[in-house]
Amino acid sequence: MLISIGHVTRYTYALPATSSIYTLRLTPPTFEGQRILSWRVEMPDIQQALRYRDAFGNICHLVSIPRTHSEIAIIARGSVETQDKSGFVRGATEVSPTRVYRRQTDRTAPDESIADLVAGLKSPDRIDKLHELMQVIGERVTYEIGATNAHTSAVEALKDGRGVCQDHAHIFISAARLMGLPARYVSGYFVTGGDTASEAQHAWAETFIDGLGWLGFDPANQLCPTDRYVRLACGLDAASAAPITGNRRGGVDEVLDVFVEVQQQSSAQQQ
Amino acid sequence: MDWQSGRKLQQQEQTSLKVGASLRKAFDEMNGAGDGVRAPYTAVSEWLGTQKLDDLKRKLLEAETMFRRTGITFAVYGKEEAAERLIPFDIIPRIIAAAEWRRLTAGIEQRVRALNAFMYDIYHRQEIIKAGKIPEELVISNSAFVPEMMGVEPPLGIYSHIIGIDIVRTSENDFFVLEDNTRTPSGVSYMLENRETMMHMFPDLFARNRVAPVDDYPENLLKTLASVAPRNMDGEPTIALLTPGQYNSAYFEHSFLADQMGVELVEGHDLIVKDGYLQMKTTQGPRRIDVLYRRIDDDFLDPLVFRPDSILGVPGLFDLYRAGRVSIVNAPGGGIADDKAIYSYIPEIIKFYTGRAPILQNVPTYNCRKPDELKYVLDHLPELVVKEVHGSGGYGMLVGPTASKAEIEAFRQKLTSNASNYIAQPTLALSTCPTLVEAGVAPRHLDLRPFVLFGDEVRLSAGGLTRVALQAGSLVVNSSQGGGTKDTWVLQD
Amino acid sequence: MLGRTANDLYWLARYVERAENMARLTEVGYRIVLLPRDGDGTHEEWRSTLASAGCAQGYFSKFESLNTRDVINYLLFDFSNPSSVKSCLAAARRNGRAQRTSLTRDMWESLNSAWIEFSNIDPASISAGELPRVLDWVRSRSALYRGALLNTILRNDTFFFSQLGTFLERADNTARILDVKYYVLLPQIEMVGGGVDAVQWAAILRSVSAHRSYRWVYKENYKPWRIAEYLILNQAMPRSLRSSYDEISVALNDLANLYGARAACHDTVAATRALLANGNIDDIFQSGLHEFIEDFIIRNNRLGNEVAEAYHFNG
Incomplete structure (x- = not known):
């Protein structure tokens, strides 16, 4: 199956944060039955992100925003080809x-x-x-x-x-x-x-x-x-497999919006 | 009162002790088993014989004034606003002969290498578990095991670069390792300041004994830290010491060591992750740190990975470490090697990784999680020392021979309801050393904590922290429980 | 150096200086209330002392009336007063302890023992006769600390930030004393009795330890405009605004040389210093002493903020 995914996470603060930092586990892995056709993670300073693999094999990005801000949007999108391998x-x-x-x-x-x-x-x-x-x-x-x-x-x-x-x-x-x-x-x-x-x-x-x-x-x-x-x-649990873990200094009244859209793609769309 | 009457007093005290027979025969560092002054103590014993008690007491007060002015204090947990107390100091040194020290050194080095090999293995392929030498559950379900450390490649493969090994002696030739401290051992500043004070007050004593210096420690520490800088970095590494701040019990030591090494003493809020590196906020803007000698616990290191409410650490620090951008000394997760439940497997660990028998013995230990050993422990409580697996600082332990019936019964309840939380050991007749107390000079039980450094090589300053139980007959030497310290001399040939 | 270290060193120096100034102000106030006078002038004297110390609001939120014992306790021993000698010494030591590695042993020991000894004083045990001894002691401990600093510290940023703290605080203190007492100095207004004026003028000088040096410099009796000139413009007088700004200027230039960078604070200090160097006391009185002082205090505060900004005091 060809699947297209859009995943938007937005943090907004009533009073701005002076800095914030995120561990992203937002990059799907490739293995038997799952192939990544295209994938992009967009957010400020993602170009300077540190990329590494964690203890559970996840591809992670550490993104640091070392300045005052009152909003951060993290957008992951791409398409993935999957096969049924009975789980x-x-x-x-x-x-x-x-x-x-x-x-x-x-x-x-x-x-x-x-x-x-x-x-x-x-x-x-x-x-x-x-x-x-x-x-x-x-x-x-x-x-x-x-x-x-x-x-x-x-x-x-x-x-x-x-x-x-x-x-x-x-x-x-x-x-x-x-x-x-x-x-x-x-x-x-x-x-x-x-x-x-x-x-x-x-x-x-x-x-x-x-x-x-x-x-x-x-x-x-x-x-x-x-x-x-x-x-x-x-x-090991939801915490260590969380797609996004963040920490901020400053920042009052955080509002978190998450929007995820996952759709089966027709092969025509894929081309 | 002179030294001779001190001896008499010592005998009176001993006969009045209502403790196990083994304790009465405690080996004395100065007087051996009662067969005359031991060789390393010849000069000090002679000197002590010429001192008047009042003079010694005056010297002791003088020493305390020196410590207080320097600010070498520690905070006692749970004591509101008592904030800064001095650890009692004793002016009669603890002396180790050159040959004894050589043997200890060999044993310590072997142990430090084996403990680090163990940590590397646990956080990689876990061969020792596969080989069936350690029960899987003891590692995997251990709260000291940090799964996030799996697969991390620390520089030189070393996890615990600074280890304090608690050693006790029971006779001329018997030394036992009581525990290893592989997390963030403290006390080394006392080793250095005690020596400083002793040399200031008794220069003549040092003229009459060839005492190996200990002041190479800060330089050795700095070399060790530099040797584990991240790979592929150019130039001299920048090193910083991370402290929880001035209200921490060991703050004096943190600032003392930073000062001695000439490195920045930083707190969590001085640091930020920026451009993929750990940076400290200086008067000239951010500056990169390569090696972080942290003196805060794992739990507080990084709120992104460990306790999310921690404000002492730096968010992102662990990820940087994992990616090899900064070295953390000691590595997170080192607690798996000094866990009391793992302790009884250390001889096995040493054999597994070094292929040799341990040079330093372990104290025989009963794992209460094993039903047959628990039964033995419950049957012999009045003779045993029972410790909590994750306790430290001498809290939550039972010293059978000196405990009341009620205390023993209370522990019996605890053991029955939560056996795997405890280990037990025979009460060792810790050696004693003459110590200045209110009534004169009397023997007091003590232990020894040498501080060993492991980087590009093993470095061990000739000495350590001698902790002494100031209460007659007491075996609890922890400073938080009223223990004191002595200067520790290693004699040169 | 860490920004936090610079911040702590700066405040350490400010608190030591402030403790000394508090002792000095208390001493002057006490000396005046001891004077025989008609009616009860005691209260008014303490009111202006509290105002000079910046403690009036705090005091009156705690006490209803001006009572000598209460005022002295509040200025010296009250932890709820952030500017009391006790609070200052505690804060100085706390900052020093946090930066133990930046201080020399002599500096730390003078700071540590000052706090230990002061905190052992029982306020209730201080009789009127003993007060001067306690106040002398505070001043001598401040001098001991400054001496240790000047004699033992390397002339690097540790020293420069300490100097900035000392002299910004000192300039602020001198300006505040002038501001509170400016009506005494105004030549147009005839005060009631010449005797009281002389006492008040002497008090102003005494509160900055300048009552004797004044005579050496001016060889004449106290004159209001001379006193103002002495405290504002005199280059030789170590607590004048001018000499404080000379020191601040040197320290900031040294920092600029050490770090190879200048910032807004360098322009501010140059401008304020030029104002003092080129100033003329007649012009100052012409356009208003109070306005001049007020403007100076604003400039001084701005400089403090710019220093904090330039050197990342808060990260």
Whole structure:
């Protein structure tokens, strides 16, 4: 599938910031089933950005704006060609041994409720079990915007029973790690189908299965990623896989606007 | 009162101690096992015999006045506005013979190389885990393990360039490493200032002993820092020391070291990431920094990566480090090597990376996370020292032989409910050294922290910080718990 | 050098100078209220002392009336007064501690011991008779610090920023004393009794330690316009606006040479210094002493801001 993506993030301040700095994980990687045809990140001072790969293999840019400003817009756009690999991610650049992804974080730390979730899984087969986990999470936590926030943990979301894709992914990761499996958080884009562009910015989980490799699970949509998914960045949780992490000095009353448009491209458009 | 009556007093005190039998037999640095003055102490012992107690006490006051005027103070956490206290100083030096020091040096060097090889491995291929020498979970789930460090290539492959190794002695030939400090060890300014004060007050003592100098430390530190500058940089590296500021307990040391090395002492808000480099804001505009000797904890280094609320660090610093634009000394994530849960594996670590047996012994350690070892610990609490895995500064520990029944029971509860948070060790009969106390000269337990530097080579100044427990019978030497310090002499042949 | 270091050194010097000035003002005020006089002139004297010290507003937000004990406590020991001697010494030491590596051992020890000793004084234990001793002590500690600075510090930016702080503060202080007392100096207005005038004139000179040197320079009795001329235009008088600006000018030129760059502050200092060097006291009185001083204080503040800007005091 040919997918075109436009992703605009805009920060505005009532009182200007004296400086700000951003880590961007806004460059999708190439691996089996995902090829980048064109990609551009635009923002002030991006030419001076430091480009490097982080501990989870993401291509990062560090962009520093060392002057007073009251608005910053970060625009990423391009087109990506994808193939359905039944959710398997192969050929991606890996920096850390997979066992590192067994580490729980503040957001994924399990408690009895996650342990009960795992204990309740009935499937004998290890992959079936993960599918069952994905399904149970979708049933237990209904999709609702605004019930949780960026700092909500897996345990909190499970208890509340409401959340968004980030919460679904955290619960899945927490449970998978509790089962002894390496698991990671993936942020990316999703072609929702039709003309709608809702939840085009998406997140899901991946878990490592011995002998098979990394396999994606999207509890929010109850499926393993297909060619409608574009992987952007991964990490131990939403924080370390965030497309944009920023810090500023000064700057009062920040307003954040995010606009994401993901569309299937016809091959005619592509030419 | 002369030195002889001091000896008598010492004997009285010892018989009155209600501590384990092992402690009563503590090896004394000056008097050995009670069989006469040991060779390195000959001259000091003679000198002490000629001193009057009142004179010694006056000298001690004089020393304290010197320290206070210099401003060599430290803050005590949790003590409101007590802000600046002096660490008590003792004027009777702790003396190490040349041959003893050679052995310690060999052991320290071996240890420092192995610890750094371990860190490199942990933050790359993790061969030691694959080889089954260390349980995976102990590393991966350890809060001291910093996953963001995976794949970082620090210059020369070194993570902890400055390590303070806490060593205790139990007999003529038995030295044990109590712990390694691979994060941001402090105390070296006391090593230097104690010597300065002693030379000022007792020049005659130095005339009668061949004491190796320690004042090469700042220069060694500067050489070490320069040697780990980013690769491919031209010219002399610019070095700066990052402090949390003047309200930090070790601020004096930070400013002292910056001054001794002639480098800028910077705070987080003096620094900014600009044009892809770390820059400090000078009177002439931004100026690039190549090597940052940081004395703030990992958590506060960079709000983009670690604690987002930190205002002590510099946003973007970690990314620059990762990209090789600046060197951070010591590297983030070094805590994995001095974690108390990892400690018991250090002999294994040394063998794995050096292929040799450790020269310096570890204290036998019970990992309470292992059920059989926990059982032993619970059965023998009155004999053991129990420590929190992530504690420091002597807080949150139980010294079995001197603890009350209630304290022991309280620890039993803690151990039962959260076993993996604790380790236990036998109570070592730390060596003692004659120390000036209110009633005269009496033996007090002590340890030794040499500060070793590792860059293009291993550099070790001949000495260290000797910490002494000023309470009779106490084994807790930490300054935050009322411990004092002594000048540490390494004699030359 | 870090911008923050320059800022701290500058303020360290200002606070040491300010502590000394506070002690001096307190001493003069106290001396005047001791004088026998008709009625109760005490209050008015303290009012003008507080005004000269820039502390009047703060004092009256805390106390309703002018009481000698309250005023002295407020000027010397009150931490809620940011200009009290105690606040100044604490701030000076805090700045010094933050820049411990820039100071010589002599400088640091004089600063540190001044703070330790002063903070140990119990205000309640200071009787009227002991006050002069305490005030002398403050002045001597300031002199000790200045002496340590002049004798031990390298003549580089550390020294230059310290000089800037000292002399900007000093010029500000002298100007403020003149401004508050200007009515005493106005020749047109006949004050009540000649005796009081002489006392007031002496007080102005005394508050800048110039009551004896005046006689050496002018060989005549106190004359209002002479006093004004002495404090504003005299090049030899070490607390005059003119000599303060000579020192500031030297320090800023030294900085320009060291860094190889000039900034707006260099033009400002040159202009103000020219005003003082070419000034004439008759013209100043003609166009208004108060207006002249007011203008000077504005220029002085602007210079401070331009220095902070030029040398990145705030990063």
